[in-house]
Amino acid sequence: MASEDKKPKAACFDGEAARSLVTELRKTFDAGKTKSYEWRVSQLKSLLKLTKDHENDIIEALRTDLSKPVLEAFVSEIAMLKSSCEFTLKQLKRWMVPEKVKTSITTFPSSAEIVPEPLGVVLVISAWNYPFLLSLDPVIGAIAAGNAVVLKPSEIAPATSSLLAKLLGEYMDRSAVKVIEGAVPETSALLEQKWDKIFYTGNGKVGRIVLAAAAKHLTPVDLELGGKCPVIVDSNINLIVTARRIIAGKWGMNNGQACISADHIITTKDFAPKLIDALKVELVKFYGNEPLVSEDLSRIVSSNHFARVTKLLDDDKVAGKIVHGGQNDQNNLKIAPTILLDVPEDCLMMNEEIFGPLLPIVTVNNLEDSFKIINSREKPLAAYIFTTNKRLKEAFVKNVSAGGLLINDVALHIANPYLPFGGVGESGMGSYHGRFSFDTFTHKKAVLYRSFAGDASARYPPYTPGKLKLLKALLSGNILGIIRALIGW
């Protein structure tokens, strides 16, 4: 049996172990334990308790993995997770109730309802940037929907991964909720198995691998990926507030390492200098004059990613466009908030998701041109615009396609449990948060009740022209036609 406390992990979790893991969970699921409301509530309460009891440990693990500032760790991971859990506990009973639906004359007399049922045994693979939240938020949905679940946290955030394994092992029902730690070999072993659903948060490259593995078993998949989230900035805005919100939505989010953080800005040639000045002023207010030593900025997660991000600045044509920042501290994996102006369109920075503290500003003559620029790229997870021009807002909503849109702010929409959070196209498929988390791990079974009472013999052979007439009338809901057909008109 695959266990969460075996170290080293190297040779012990293989295909065989994965197979027996799934078998064990299937047995638990088939026995019906995870379906009861009581079980789901008890598990969710345990998750909540785990988070409350070990808040400091979680903050410490996030500091170890990402140098995440305490308040950021609290606000963006712990508080969000608690909030999600509490919201789910409050709403769960309602979500579990079958939904009655109207039926029409074509199936008269009948009644129908949609009954939510768990999919079965599900796999959640999470990411390293919000390792606590992105692991447990989907798990909340999986448990709320009554499934047995395996969580594979990211190995790039090892302290959090190991903390999750330990805490879930202690607090949760181990016959139904398991954590498997590991890297590529362990993940591959898991992906070979037949799951009833796979929920993956990460990048497009691995997303394709997950989807291809799922295809072998016809397993439905949710992919929460990323993209280059653009921020369009108009000139008719409150500059200081805008600058602050952009900073909060870029460097305030794991120092730019977030799927919905502002990737780049698009603004007019005239306005760019004003925007840059405002950003510079606010950046100093937030992080001081020595951002590399500020406690309020996360570091880059690993040396691989540090190399990847610094490489984006390697090109002279790019480095020459830096208007603020640009310093880094390789030993501590720190990169300062960096702003660039008008880097060449074809450079690497403008063609990959940056996922780091570099903010290129692209200038255009008219803001309407920005829509074309955005639409010429792959659809991102989010797109933002700062403007007070109503017409521009509506044009933005109408013309820009992304997972979600936010007007006059950045990133805040994820805190709302009433909005589905997910991508489209390259930024992913499926959505979650709030009720959408429950739904994504649920099968909505249609249940139709018919009585033996009325029936249209027109349905059955032997087939006659009269029956055809009646069927035509019945299927079109044409009452007069039905009567006429019935009386043989």
Added chain:
Amino acid sequence: MEPIGDLERELEELRETYKSGKTKEASWRRSQLKSLLSLLEEREEDIFQALHQDIGKNHVESYRDEVGILIKSVNYALDCLKQWMSGKNVKLPMVTFPTRAELVPEPLGIVLIISSWNFPFGLSLEPLIGAIAAGNVVVLKPSELAPASSSVLATTLHSYLDNKAVKVIQGGPSVGDQLLQQKWDKIFFTGSPRVARIVMTAAAKHLTPVTLELGGKCPAVVDALSSSWDREMAIKRILGGKFGACAGQACIGIDYILTEKKFATTLIEEMKVLIKKMFGENPRESHSVARIINKHHFLSLKSLLDDPMVKASVVYGGSLDEDHLFIEPTILLDPPLEAAIMNEEIFGPLLPIISLEKIEESVEFIKSRPRGLSVYAFTKNEKLMRRLISETSSGSLIFNDAIIQYAADTVPFGGVGESGFGRYHGKFSFDAFTHEKAVVRRHFLIEFWFRFPPWNDYKMQLFKSAYRYNYLSVVLITLGLKKSSQCSKTH
């Protein structure tokens, strides 16, 4: 067969059309749906003829199962289109006031629909209705195994609909492969699990979301019904849901029956009587039962009966006419459970009846097998009904009827597990081809100043209260009337 150069041209035209924004307009969608309606009403005869040629369907069956249902669905979509297209306002927690949020439906873009041969019009046009209503441009690849229908679809859609936005590409597996190499914004597939795997694997390369409408073995639990009226009604529906639906070649057709030993004989006797009444003495002559699609499928059905123990269990029918690809309605009683006929989806007019000691055993029987598109139960026993609902899983569960869920607009139609994922019909068709975009509008007025660094305990305390939606606390702390007593000591 479409050479690849032509295909690229067609796709380029579709991309241009989509980029122009034409298909997003409500007027375009409405006009296309209305044209589809005209197509169905005016070309009814061509459709009946094609279905008769391809699978020997009686035109009343064709109307009942395909044309009529499509007309109903198009009308439903026309009635609801405005509502479906309008955004949905979303409530927000007060702490975010005065923010507004809504869900805005938008088309996915360029979509591919691959349909099956058994209901070639229904399974092509029902998804098409959803794709058009949702504002997409579409390529439809009908099944080459129903060539007359495929051809009628190509010519009629070409002449009635906007052929810069809706294209039919005919052909077999190699055309299918070429299509699957392209990048689609969505693929909607109806067919077998084997091909579904090929489709999904191809889709994975482009991160294309898919809907898979597959099949499975749909069981019908038949309880001992005491009233003869109920029995007759039930049996008519069972026979209609098996032999009357494309001769059993339907994904939601009844695959096999589960009943109690003591009821089995009555059931079989009454079924024999009604089969004769409904399908006549010679079903092939009376054109009341469709034929088998092709020799390949005919031979695989024949081989199901090859097993001597299976053959011995035939209690009615069993005659096969290879020249006419016709199999008469056949009933079997208790073929061995390990036989192929009880382990593969039959997809033909062979109806095994499995007899159990007690009807409650049917729950375990169904549970221990892969999940199908539907489970049927003919019973008035409420306890059994409740157990079936909560202990079995399937795409849908129908009490006291069969197949009819296909005609419903308000219940989702789709599978789970081995029978597929995704759903459609009614608004669910619209949703299957839509991206629901979350749109949040904020103002510059109110700001949570404590959102921004530099961080300190005070801000931490405010956050803790705000996240608990403890507005009073937030106010008190801001006014300096409440101390930060629970703040974390790690900062």
